[in-house]
Amino acid sequence: xxxxxxxxxxxxxxxxxxxxxxxxxxxxxxxxxxxxxxxxxxxxxxxxxxxxxxxxxxxxxxxxxxxxxxxxxxxxxxxxxxxxxxxxxxxxxxxxxxxxxxxxxxxxxxxxxxxxxxxxxxxxxxxxxxxxxxxxxxxxxxxxxxxxxxxxxxxxxxxxxxxxxxxxxxxxxxxxxxxxxxxxxxxxxxxxxxxxxxxxxxxxxxxxxxxxxxxxxxxxxxxxxxxxxxxxxxxxxxxxxxxxxxxxxxxxxxxxxxxxxxxxxxxx
Numbered sequence: 001x002x003x004x005x006x007x008x009x010x011x012x013x014x015x016x017x018x019x020x021x022x023x024x025x026x027x028x029x030x031x032x033x034x035x036x037x038x039x040x041x042x043x044x045x046x047x048x049x050x051x052x053x054x055x056x057x058x059x060x061x062x063x064x065x066x067x068x069x070x071x072x073x074x075x076x077x078x079x080x081x082x083x084x085x086x087x088x089x090x091x092x093x094x095x096x097x098x099x100x101x102x103x104x105x106x107x108x109x110x111x112x113x114x115x116x117x118x119x120x121x122x123x124x125x126x127x128x129x130x131x132x133x134x135x136x137x138x139x140x141x142x143x144x145x146x147x148x149x150x151x152x153x154x155x156x157x158x159x160x161x162x163x164x165x166x167x168x169x170x171x172x173x174x175x176x177x178x179x180x181x182x183x184x185x186x187x188x189x190x191x192x193x194x195x196x197x198x199x200x201x202x203x204x205x206x207x208x209x210x211x212x213x214x215x216x217x218x219x220x221x222x223x224x225x226x227x228x229x230x231x232x233x234x235x236x237x238x239x240x241x242x243x244x245x246x247x248x249x250x251x252x253x254x255x256x257x258x259x260x261x262x263x264x265x266x267x268x
Contacts, residue, residue, distance in 0.1 A: 037057045040054075040056060040057055041056050041057045041058060044056035044059075052236065053236065054236075055236050055237045055239075055240040059237045059240075060237060060240050060241045060244055062237075063237040063238055063240075063241035064241045064244070064245065067226075067238075067241060067242075073245070075221065076221055076222050076223055076225070076226055076242075077223065077245065077249065079139070079219075079221045079222040080211060080212070080215065080222040080223045080224065080246075080249070081249065082139070083139055083142045083143050083146060083211045083214070083215075083222065084146060084207050084208055084210075084211040084249075084253075085207075085253075086143050086146075087142075087143045087144075087145075087146025087147045087150060087207045087210055087211055088146065088150060088203055088204060088207035088253075090143070090147045090151075091146065091147045091149075091150030091151040091154050091203055091206075091207060092150070092154055092199070092200060092203050094147075094151055094154075095150070095151045095152075095153075095154025095155045095157075095158060095199070095203070096154065096158055096196075096199075098112075098151075098155045099154070099155050099156075099157075099158035099159040099161075099162060100158075100162070100184075102155070102159050103159060103162035103163065103188070104180070104184075109159075116152060116155055116156065119152050120152045120153070120156065124145065124148055124149050124210070124213070125213060127148065128145070128213075128214075128217045131144050131145055131148075131214075132217065132218055137218040138218070141214055141217070141218050142210075142211055142214030142215055142218065142219060142222075143211075143214075144214075145210045145211070145213055145214035145217075146206075146207045146210030146211045146214060147210070148210065149206050149207070149209055149210035149213070150203045150206040150207045150210060153199075153202055153203065153206050154199050154202075154203050157195060157198060157199040157202060158192070158195060158196065158199050160195070161192040161194075161195025161196065161198075161199070162188055162192055162195075164192075164195075165187060165188045165191050165192070166191075169187055169191075170183055170187065173186070173187060193264060197257065197260070197261045197264070200257045200260075201254060201257050201258075204250070204253045204254050204257060205250070205254075208246070208249075208250050208253075211224070212224040212227075212246065215228070216228055223242045223245060223246045223249075226238060226239075226242040227239050227242045227243060227246075230242065
């Protein structure tokens with residue numbers, strides 16, 4: 001372990017300043033959040049805004065507690081998490097493999113690129129009825145929707161990462177007799193790790209969009225189902241509470257990817 005004496009005074013001062021700035025940013029984030037929640041609660045309490053339409057933090061908190069105690073909130077959370085995580089993993093795995101194949105063969109890339117572009121621009125919700133016919137009105141349809149929405153972005157992101165590999169480095173390895181598979185595993189994939197992390201971060205959000213969109217269409221359980229049900233019976237407290245829980249879960253998944261990113265950077 002390095003001793004502080006090995007670092008200059010300016011370096012130690014710089015590190016302390018960065019840590020102080022990070023603490024200030026973190027505290028400011030929470031302070032801003034609590035300030036906005038307080039304003040929201042005050043406006044609802046005084047009647048300046050209609051709490052029936054906008055709800056309020058206290059009502060949302062009460063609704064979450066009630067859902068947890070009486071309506072099996074964990075069951076709905078588990079259903080949505082299962083659909084989202086499975087859709088995310090399938091999309092990431094197949095997206096990585098398809099991008100790899102398209103990088104490996106320029107001919108395949110030229111054949112598939114127009115289809116990738118068209119699928120990326122297609123409103124996926126339009127395929128909802130077809131997906132229901134193909135997969136039924138259960139979790140399979142929701143997972144398929146999550147995969148469909150996530151996989152195209154995963155393919156495009158990873159393919160761009162592979163293609164951005166320095167051509168001079170590839171030529172250098174080729175001049176040393178390296179095969180294409182050696183170039184792939186020694187240069188292209190390691191050099192694309194930042195792109196892989198970016199793809200994972202993007203795919204997290206896309207998988208949540210896909211699973212919730214699927215639950216809007218066909219589900220009988222899950223957070224998307226609670227949001228739709230709350231809107232149908234004008235229980236906007238339920239809609240807001242389910243949305244808040246959804247935001248927390250999405251944040252946790254994103255934080256997991258960020259934690260993985262830090263571990264990879266430290267390992268490198």
